[in-house]
Amino acid sequence: MAKQLFIKTFGCQMNEHDTEKIAGVLSELGYSLTDSPDGADMIILNTCSVREKAEYKCYSDLGRLLELKKKNPDLLIGVGGCVAQQEGGKIVKKAPYVDMVFGTDNISDIPKLLEKKVETSKGRVSTERRRKGLTLKTEKVSSLPVLRNHPMMGYVNIVDGCDKFCTFCVVPHTRGRERSREPEEICSEIRGLASAGYKEVSLLGQNVDSYGKDLGNNVDLADLLHMINDISGIKRIRFITSHPADFGDRLIDAMVKLSKVCEHLHLPLQSGSDRVLERMKRNYTYPEYKEKIRKLREAIPDVTITADIITGFPGETEDDFNKTLEALEELQYDSIFAFKYSKRPYTPARLYEEQVPHETGKDRLNRVLEIQNRITLKKNQACIGREFNVLIEGESKRDKGNMTGRTRGTKIVHIPREDDISAGDILTVRITSATLASLKGEVIR
Ligand code: SF4
Structure with missing residues (x-):
């Protein structure tokens, strides 16, 4: 009988797709997915550290898993993802019953880590060995076996890591520098999905607009979309996440020309204040951002636009914050993901003076949501009859x-x-x- 694997996933689509890869790698070792941790032979927490309390959530989940391990000492427990990358050996120190800790780039190392566990099971599994799963690799993203969660919509990584180093973001520290996959490798994966009956692909990257810059073959995201548009069987193509500094005319042109590329853009704004954007090191101003949205709407009037907003970034004044509210009214997003700023490890903003009090950030978040909910409802109601x-x-x-x-x-x-x-x-x-x-x-x- 197949060994049962339970994976709990936190965070974004990148993490969801990592979970599919973890499941794919482990399926080759005889594991099959189960939707309950009870009775599982292996439990993996695929963690995310983008938001506050991620480490706390990870440790509190591990505390619960200890009870299962006590009942079943053969249960294998693994921690993957960004918290694993960030916390490293601390996880093993705080939760010595964890059998395997691996970073976002070490999914392919899982079989080796498990072998090490087997090799040393009579003795103590050393922290050093467990840490070996945590090195940030710099080589190109490789194709891994993937056990997909959905029968007709597939995630496809096109670029891993990020070079932007926004001052609030831990991602470049946990996922490393940008590495694009070769276009042929991506197209081959998508052709495989098409022959398996997949209708939609979502191209994933922390900054998809940066795709290809490191390849040296003059292929960018717009070129890649043209190639994928030619793959028969695939009906819809999405890409996420774009960066306002890199999103440009070539991509708008591809969105207009290519019938399979969906009319949706997720373009994080973060703040409507240029002063805050500069302190975030976002590399664009609000007027520049607005101009890109204007061009996109001019080219595709029906386009859906979504964004991310952060409230309470260190030094954000009431005046700065009001600029964000004005931006929401002006840009009329279809929906947004809004978060209160939280200090993240390694990031410069955690050391900034003028940290905004928690209550102020929370209150601003509620004000953002109140305005956006009204806009989102109005936009959805405008769809009635269409x-x-x-x-x-x-x-x-x-x-x-x-x-x-x-x-x-x-x-x-x-x-x-x-x-x-x-x-x-x-x-x-x-x-x-x-x-x-x-x-x-x-x-x-
Ligand atoms: S663009 Fe900025 S926010 Fe996005 S992943 Fe890179 S560093 Fe983080």
């Missing part, structure tokens, strides 16, 4: 009488379940109602 192309993803998680899918602009749509509708279908749907979180519609036959 028809959209919806890719059905499967049964609705909340209501078994509904199927759920997404528009090309990434809005969630629920439709009544019917026998002849199944996951992977692309249907024309007329929207009949809207909430803050989703749309409801009926299929046009």
